[in-house]
Amino acid sequence: xxxxxxxxxxxxxxxxxxxxxxxxxxxxxxxxxxxxxxxxxxxxxxxxxxxxxxxxxxxxxxxxxxxxxxxxxxxxxxxxxxxxxxxxxxxxxxxxxxxxxxxxxxxxxxxxxxxxxxxxxxxxxxxxxxxxxxxxxxxxxxxxxxxxxxxxxxxxxxxxxxxxxxxxxxxxxxxxxxxxxxxxxxxxxxxxxxxxxxxxxxxxxxxxxxxxxxxxxxxxxxxxxxxxxxxxxxxxxxxxxxxxxxxxxxxxxxxxxxxxxxxxxxxxxxxxxxxxxxxxxxxxxxxxxxxxxxxxxxxxxxxxxxxxxxxxxxxxxxxxxxxxxxxxxxxxxxxxxxxxxxxxxxxxxxxxxxxxxxxxxxxx
Amino acid sequence: xxxxxxxxxxxxxxxxxxxxxxxxxxxxxxxxxxxxxxxxxxxxxxxxxxxxxxxxxxxxxxxxxxxxxxxxxxxxxxxxxxxxxxxxxxxxxxxxxxxxxxxxxxxxxxxxxxxxxxxxxxxxxxxxxxxxxxxxxxxxxxxxxxxxxxxxxxxxxxxxxxxxxxxxxxxxxxxxxxxxxxxxxxxxxxxxxxxxxxxxxxxxxxxxxxxxxxxxxxxxxxxxxxxxxxxxxxxxxxxxxxxxxxxxxxxxxxxxxxxxxxxxxxxxxxxxxxxxxxxxxxxxxxxxxxxxxxxxxxxxxxxxxxxxxxxxxxxxxxxxxxxxxxxxxxxxxxxxxxxxxxxxxxxxxxxxxxxxxxxxxxxxxxxxxxxxxxxxxxxxxxxxxxxxxxxxxxxxxxxxxxxxxxxxxxxxxxxxxxxxxxxxxxxxxxxxxxxxxxxxxxxxxxxxxxxxxxxxxxxxxxxxxxxxxxxxxxxxxxxxxxxxxxxxxxxxxxxxxxxxxxxxxxxxxxxxx
Numbered sequence: 001x002x003x004x005x006x007x008x009x010x011x012x013x014x015x016x017x018x019x020x021x022x023x024x025x026x027x028x029x030x031x032x033x034x035x036x037x038x039x040x041x042x043x044x045x046x047x048x049x050x051x052x053x054x055x056x057x058x059x060x061x062x063x064x065x066x067x068x069x070x071x072x073x074x075x076x077x078x079x080x081x082x083x084x085x086x087x088x089x090x091x092x093x094x095x096x097x098x099x100x101x102x103x104x105x106x107x108x109x110x111x112x113x114x115x116x117x118x119x120x121x122x123x124x125x126x127x128x129x130x131x132x133x134x135x136x137x138x139x140x141x142x143x144x145x146x147x148x149x150x151x152x153x154x155x156x157x158x159x160x161x162x163x164x165x166x167x168x169x170x171x172x173x174x175x176x177x178x179x180x181x182x183x184x185x186x187x188x189x190x191x192x193x194x195x196x197x198x199x200x201x202x203x204x205x206x207x208x209x210x211x212x213x214x215x216x217x218x219x220x221x222x223x224x225x226x227x228x229x230x231x232x233x234x235x236x237x238x239x240x241x242x243x244x245x246x247x248x249x250x251x252x253x254x255x256x257x258x259x260x261x262x263x264x265x266x267x268x269x270x271x272x273x274x275x276x277x278x279x280x281x282x283x284x285x286x287x288x289x290x291x292x293x294x295x296x297x298x299x300x301x302x303x304x305x306x307x308x309x310x311x312x313x314x315x316x317x318x319x320x321x322x323x324x325x326x327x328x329x330x331x332x333x334x335x336x337x338x339x340x341x342x343x344x345x346x347x348x349x350x351x352x353x354x355x356x357x358x359x360x361x362x363x364x
Numbered sequence: 365x366x367x368x369x370x371x372x373x374x375x376x377x378x379x380x381x382x383x384x385x386x387x388x389x390x391x392x393x394x395x396x397x398x399x400x401x402x403x404x405x406x407x408x409x410x411x412x413x414x415x416x417x418x419x420x421x422x423x424x425x426x427x428x429x430x431x432x433x434x435x436x437x438x439x440x441x442x443x444x445x446x447x448x449x450x451x452x453x454x455x456x457x458x459x460x461x462x463x464x465x466x467x468x469x470x471x472x473x474x475x476x477x478x479x480x481x482x483x484x485x486x487x488x489x490x491x492x493x494x495x496x497x498x499x500x501x502x503x504x505x506x507x508x509x510x511x512x513x514x515x516x517x518x519x520x521x522x523x524x525x526x527x528x529x530x531x532x533x534x535x536x537x538x539x540x541x542x543x544x545x546x547x548x549x550x551x552x553x554x555x556x557x558x559x560x561x562x563x564x565x566x567x568x569x570x571x572x573x574x575x576x577x578x579x580x581x582x583x584x585x586x587x588x589x590x591x592x593x594x595x596x597x598x599x600x601x602x603x604x605x606x607x608x609x610x611x612x613x614x615x616x617x618x619x620x621x622x623x624x625x626x627x628x629x630x631x632x633x634x635x636x637x638x639x640x641x642x643x644x645x646x647x648x649x650x651x652x653x654x655x656x657x658x659x660x661x662x663x664x665x666x667x668x669x670x671x672x673x674x675x676x677x678x679x680x681x682x683x684x685x686x687x688x689x690x691x692x693x694x695x696x697x698x699x700x701x702x703x704x705x706x707x708x709x710x711x712x713x714x715x716x717x718x719x720x721x722x723x724x725x726x727x728x729x730x731x732x733x734x735x736x737x738x739x740x741x742x743x744x745x746x747x748x749x750x751x752x753x754x755x756x757x758x759x760x761x762x763x764x765x766x767x768x769x770x771x772x773x774x775x776x777x778x779x780x781x782x783x784x785x786x787x788x789x790x791x792x793x794x795x796x797x798x799x800x801x802x803x804x805x806x807x808x809x810x811x812x813x814x815x816x817x818x819x820x821x822x823x824x825x826x827x828x829x830x831x832x833x834x835x836x837x838x839x840x841x842x843x844x845x846x847x848x849x850x851x852x853x854x855x856x857x858x859x860x861x862x863x864x865x866x867x868x869x870x871x872x873x874x875x876x877x
Contacts, residue, residue: 043486044490052477054459056453059478063749066481110429110461113429115431115433128399130405132387132388133387134401145369
């Protein structure tokens with residue numbers, strides 16, 4: 001498999017190159033080691049060490065012995081700095097706050113890349129597909145090799161016409177833009193409008209709203225109405241015919257429905273109460289008896305529930321707006337195109353569950 | 365040509381398919397075939413994240429680079445080590461240089477060269493004590509790692525083990541990822557290790573089910589939907605300890621973290637000099653205006669903004685790193701200023717303040733977890749992962765741990781065999797204090813030291829999700845169908861457990877697949 005990949009040489013040629021390298025190294029033509037002299041990063045005590053080049057070198061030692069100070073703090077940090085020196089001072093300043101390691105000199109150090117011991121935890125928009133960049137190829141395949149659907153519902157087979165900015169339907173002559181790779185990205189144009197491509201939405205867990213159904217609403221049965229400013233909802237509910245002095249468990253289904261989902265009419269109701277400063281009135285739209293958590297939380301991209309003061313009342317629910325797909329939906333207009341069957345079988349891991357979600361017709 | 369595609373698209377198709385294969389193959393090579401592409405990134409284990417990162421690196425097919433890998437074997441089951449070894453070898457074969465910080469003995473043995481730092485940690489480390497090929501290191505009397513490469517066991521045979529029986533925490537899971545109708549039990553006041561290949565469901569069972577379910581139960585919230593049943597057997601607190609850095613800046617030190625600094629400041633405030641001036645304890649803190657050096661505001665260094673260059677940190681010109689102002693440094697107790705005290709190691713401070721009960725009591729746990737070489741004023745963010753982990757445990761050792769459940773996710777990360785032995789010693793202290801411990805890990809030294817071992821598998825993703833064996837390490841090593849068993853049997857059955865290089869022979873006929 002490896003040798004069939006473009007840009008990868010067969011093993012024998014690699015071996016040849018390794019032999020050549022070895023020959024030149026033995027002949028002293030190219031450096032064989034990275035020479036570290038006087039490294040003092042963290043607890044390193046003026047370490048002089050030669051690190052073989054073009055080899056795998058293990059750095060070992062007990063916890064805190066200075067392994068990471070040598071490998072990361074010295075070799076990587078200096079390699080990174082040298083790479084950055086090739087950039088403009090402006091970009092350099094924006095890219096890093098890392099300091100040069102404390103070392104006298106390092107000779108023959110290649111440009112360095114590092115893999116951290118504990119990589120950061122990615123945000124909610126990251127998936128195995130985005131992290132491995134498999135999805136970016138899949139998106140391109142859907143866009144360029146897929147069968148697209150014209151605005152009048154005619155299906156166009158895969159062809160080079162998809163290279164053009166505008167596609168003309170051979171059946172009805174309709175002109176339309178074919179979906180770009182971005183249209184199949186759930187973090188971009190392809191995002192489901194209901195969950196913004198997150199695949200999950202924060203929704204109110206109704207069972208947590210009423211902790212003690214034995215209480216009446218007046219006694220505080222509906223938890224979110226107990227906080228300041230929300231008590232008015234209670235009076236709005238009364239106006240809609242909900243009894244406040246009956247234990248919640250004894251309310252009719254109709255009354256509970258009004259409490260949880262608001263009135264059916266959506267009409268405004270005026271309510272009045274008598275406070276210490278005399279009668280006051282309030283207006284409440286019947287559809288917002290409960291705080292509008294859904295709207296507020298779903299719009300955020302990171303840790304949605306954390307933004308909500310009432311997060312303990314929320315559950316994360318899979319977004320199920322579009323049929324046939326329960327994660328990171330694409331809008332309704334990206335659900336029609338198909339993928340050549342054998343292209344799918346060439347990559348068994350990606351096609352099965354992804355294909356349903358990521359097939360699409362052009363966004364209008 | 366894939367069916368249905370016109371010939372005119374053949375070049376594009378071939379190119380895209382090759383590109384796709386190029387991204388999928390490294391995932392398969394590193395044992396990640398079970399992951400679905402829509403699996404959320406934040407639900408992956410540390411090892412899975414790191415290996416996905418490694419695949420992008422390998423894909424780049426560079427030459428002439430230096431790759432520095434910090435423990436790529438984290439979270440890797442012995443059966444996946446082979447794939448990682450090949451991936452690393454491929455980087456070098458392409459003409460790159462690879463430096464790997466590593467403890468996994470099989471990976472170290474497959475390196476061309478080994479550089480060993482030590483001999484100890486902190487001020488007792490920082491020198492190259494041995495270097496050479498793995499075989500040379502095994503024979504080198506100066507090497508601390510050598511004997512372990514040669515097959516010595518990290519944890520002594522005579523360590524007392526806690527017997528089975530007693531009460532069990534149990535959890536029943538309906539459905540989560542690859543776990544379906546699964547019931548698991550963990551003995552109370554014992555060390556339970558959870559093993560199995562990546563993706564077998566270890567994280568889903570403990571971190572995504574047991575911990576949130578227990579926390580929800582203890583704080584009166586509803587159970588997560590996928591948890592059907594939970595019996596906590598009197599557990600009243602769940603503590604998860606990780607190895608992330610402690611604190612954000614140099615203001616956090618071992619002395620502040622373990623609480624000793626409060627008593628040290630009180631001691632200075634109690635001196636005659638301070639009492640005469642009515643100075644309170646706050647006067648001896650580098651975090652208060654009264655105590656700190658006004659130039660560096662108690663940091664000991666100042667960051668120079670060099671406009672077009674990255675900031676440069678230099679030692680504070682006023683206090684020379686002492687962090688305190690002159691007035692505060694005029695006070696000394698037993699000939700030491702508060703800055704002098706902060707520069708003592710924990711070990712020296714314990715000797716010095718043996719008769720100061722509160723200070724000694726706060727410092728003793730830090731020493732007990734093997735961190736007595738740390739200086740009291742060392743910034744905690746610069747501690748290694750293993751040190752941070754042990755310092756966290758130390759801060760809890762002073763109170764009773766009865767009814768407390770500790771959960772550790774891959775605590776052997778970054779640990780030398782000797783560090784693993786220290787960690788097991790720390791676990792023993794927690795157990796003596798009444799704690800219940802669950803660890804998810806792959807390190808055979810650690811697995812063999814557990815009182816109870818739960819082996820999950822047999823594979824990852826849809827091929828995982830089952831408990832294959834549970835019992836003492838000896839029982840699991842003999843259990844039919846266990847994935848970890850064969851490696852464990854090899855480990856436990858090693859002749860004399862000291863001389864023969866009998867480390868599990870990955871790729872030498874032991875692969876259960």
